Amino acid sequence: MRKKTLKLASVAMISMLLMNSCLGSFTLFNKYSSWNQRATKNKFLNEVIFILTSPVYVIAGVADVLLFNTIEFWSGSNPLASNVGKTKKVMGEDGRYYAVKTLKDGYEITKPDGGVVLFVYDKAEDSWSQVEDGKRTEIFRFNADGTIKATLPNGNQMDVSLNDQGVHEVRMAVNGGTYWAMR
Structure with missing residues (x-):
């Protein structure tokens, strides 16, 4: 009974984090995508870079969904979106x-x-x-x-x-x- 309650509480907590309507700016994903689009002046070479580094897009997207967009939702600002000093x-x-x-x-x-x-x-x-x-x-x-x-x-x-x-x-x-x- 105790294990079942613990599992249910864990699932509920994870669901709250994932489904809190925190559609954020996806700053990490977008910054990496912008870099990839202008990495070189050759669009074909940029495509090769995209294919070779496609796992980075997955990691950046997951980090945005689970961490940075949640921080942005609750605090009002994304820690990666700061341009201070630039x-x-x-x-x-x-x-x-x-x-x-x-x-x-x-x-x-x-x-x-x-x-x-x-x-x-x-x-x-x-x-x-x-x-x-x-x-x-x-x-x-x-x-x-x-x-x-x-x-x-x-x-x-x-x-x-x-x-x-x-x-x-x-x-x-x-x-x-x-x-x-x-x-």
């Missing part, structure tokens, strides 16, 4: 490249001329700010009703919804009611 080069609208480094609480952007701008998230205030030359300026904060309180360049603030209409309202407020469109 830097990417991003082309700006001006055609120049900027270095964007991911921080624990935001981003550090290094301009082509060497200047640095920080975009920082304040969890306590639920807001994003810009820090440049030691001066901190709040960009926006989230409101409890799902809107945001945007801080305009002139210091005024306005509540806007997070949709096309809200973006249009902020754009009109920043540009003094003038909106240019080009073809």
Whole structure:
């Protein structure tokens, strides 16, 4: 009787772990797949690598299902998904490249001329700010009703919804009611 109860409890515990609706991001599997797709510039060689390393996909998938997606479900973040400390080069609208480094609480952007701008998230205030030359300026904060309180360049603030209409309202407020469109 005791062995039967122990087996039943074990099966129930394993079932809870596997069936807790934790469809996660499958970060380990996807990272390995992305690497495999760009391992070389030859798609045929990449296919050979895929065939030879296919057991890695199984191991990565099982690790994601049993461990990493479960952690992501219960904690809200996947330990493998962190990009903290990584830097990417991003082309700006001006055609120049900027270095964007991911921080624990935001981003550090290094301009082509060497200047640095920080975009920082304040969890306590639920807001994003810009820090440049030691001066901190709040960009926006989230409101409890799902809107945001945007801080305009002139210091005024306005509540806007997070949709096309809200973006249009902020754009009109920043540009003094003038909106240019080009073809």
